[in-house]
Amino acid sequence: xxxxxxxxxxxQVLTALVRRYGDFGKCEDAVQEALLAAAVQWPKxxxxxxxxxxxxxxxxxxxxxxxxxxxxxxxxEETVAALEPPSFELVxxxxxxxxxxxxxxxxxxxxPSQVALxxxxxxxxTTAEIARAYLVPEPTIGQRISRAKQKLRGxxxxxxxxxxxxxxxxxxxxxxxxxxxxxxxxxxxxxxxRVELTAEAIRLARQLHALLPADGEVAGLLALMLLTDARRPxxxxxxxxxxxxxxxxxxxxxxxxxxxGSALIEHALTTTPVGPYQLQAAIAAVHDEAPTAxxxxxxxxLLLYDLLQQLAPGPMVDLNRLVALARxxxxxxxxxxxxxxxxxxxxxxxVVRAHxxxxxxxxxxAHDCYVRAAQRTLSLPEREYFEARAxxxxxxxxx
Amino acid sequence: MKYxxxxxxxxxxxxxxxxxxxxxxxxxxxxxxxxxxxxxxxGERIVSERLAAPELxxxxxxxxxxxxxxxxxxxxxxxxxxxxYLLECDSEARALEIAARIPEAPFATIxxxxxxxxxGDVDFEL
Numbered sequence: 001x002x003x004x005x006x007x008x009x010x011x012q013v014l015t016a017l018v019r020r021y022g023d024f025g026k027c028e029d030a031v032q033e034a035l036l037a038a039a040v041q042w043p044k045x046x047x048x049x050x051x052x053x054x055x056x057x058x059x060x061x062x063x064x065x066x067x068x069x070x071x072x073x074x075x076x077e078e079t080v081a082a083l084e085p086p087s088f089e090l091v092x093x094x095x096x097x098x099x100x101x102x103x104x105x106x107x108x109x110x111x112p113s114q115v116a117l118x119x120x121x122x123x124x125x126t127t128a129e130i131a132r133a134y135l136v137p138e139p140t141i142g143q144r145i146s147r148a149k150q151k152l153r154g155x156x157x158x159x160x161x162x163x164x165x166x167x168x169x170x171x172x173x174x175x176x177x178x179x180x181x182x183x184x185x186x187x188x189x190x191x192x193x194r195v196e197l198t199a200e201a202i203r204l205a206r207q208l209h210a211l212l213p214a215d216g217e218v219a220g221l222l223a224l225m226l227l228t229d230a231r232r233p234x235x236x237x238x239x240x241x242x243x244x245x246x247x248x249x250x251x252x253x254x255x256x257x258x259x260x261g262s263a264l265i266e267h268a269l270t271t272t273p274v275g276p277y278q279l280q281a282a283i284a285a286v287h288d289e290a291p292t293a294x295x296x297x298x299x300x301x302l303l304l305y306d307l308l309q310q311l312a313p314g315p316m317v318d319l320n321r322l323v324a325l326a327r328x329x330x331x332x333x334x335x336x337x338x339x340x341x342x343x344x345x346x347x348x349x350x351v352v353r354a355h356x357x358x359x360x361x362x363x364x365x366a367h368d369c370y371v372r373a374a375q376r377t378l379s380l381p382e383r384e385y386f387e388a389r390a391x392x393x394x395x396x397x398x399x
Numbered sequence: 400m401k402y403x404x405x406x407x408x409x410x411x412x413x414x415x416x417x418x419x420x421x422x423x424x425x426x427x428x429x430x431x432x433x434x435x436x437x438x439x440x441x442g443e444r445i446v447s448e449r450l451a452a453p454e455l456x457x458x459x460x461x462x463x464x465x466x467x468x469x470x471x472x473x474x475x476x477x478x479x480x481x482x483x484y485l486l487e488c489d490s491e492a493r494a495l496e497i498a499a500r501i502p503e504a505p506f507a508t509i510x511x512x513x514x515x516x517x518x519g520d521v522d523f524e525l
Binding site for chain 1: 401440442487489514517518519
């Protein structure tokens, strides 16, 4: 009985420890020792009221003793961890997690500081892991976090008043979305041992959704992440070159993530007020549910973009909407609209124009726009991709 | 985001430095030290270096007939790279703000250039 209880708890205890201290190997050793201690003490003294907390506390103490014995290699943040003897509060109450998320995304902090602090305090990543994930030196992240903590020194650890809550939750959503996008758009292999930012963002979004199940935008964001991440296995070809949505091998998409994301968004759309994350998730769902690219329900996607333009207008929404418009009414109509929108002097507009010219049978024009986009982007993977598209459009037979 | 800040000296700025008293030069270096300490505290300086005198420049020419090197920059080039900073900042505005506070900025030409990143959205719905 105790044996099976212990077995069930191992992954949870280990996860809690690795999140808190990093270094899987050492945490694993510490958890093993805690299990041994439990196997000896529990049959004698009875099973504790909260066995998981008991194991986490015991394993944490063991882990800290290991550090004390490796004093030579103690890093600053580990020293701090060692100075705070762990208590049963290592397993936070639900409200604490929400309070902590809201605090990390406090309006007094810059966006990059909010991101770093959220990953560190709620995600449990080390400063080194965050620095690796964002390809910046560790001191940069360390400073970002310590400055953020200084700024929050006076802030109360409590839920904000009800009237501020929607705005504060919106900030958390934006931070989680940023973390997800960073992970999603990183060129594969751009950093060794990169923490999986997409997985981390999804994990945090799941927590937030569990805390606020009736919030449609939280559900929408989680659905958007699941429906986008589902395509990941098909997003890059064997040569590491990105594969555009229309050409992806859909059998490689993650069907269970699509099912979960679709169910989430359907439920949110029918039970809560609509919002931008829900609309983006709905668009992703329409793409994911099409068996082939040609079966995509473009009129539905166009309708969703029209709504999104009302709710959350912006240049990227305008551009994506034009791609859908070209599928519904033809590239000439979309090109005419693109010409009529003046605020779109952005390399992304060059890419959309290239795509529309490609569709309308003007490979030379498309080539020139892809080249121009490649020259203007600040992203290396994008530049390589646009250059590849420019070459391809000139060598292709019209489709 | 990372930004490269390039500092270009010119004959006037080089003459100004050469004409300073030892004490003025020492104060100039102290100003840099204070500047760097602050950037160290904010975690925004990844690396910065001051380049040796322009006349120590070597040019490398790789041509069909082989590799050769020549001394020095061309005399007609008035503006010479004198140093650089690689910054990690929250925004371009912040990078420009830091660049404007480089001690020799009043005498030099300062350029701020964004560095290419390794993330990019190539998978939008085309």
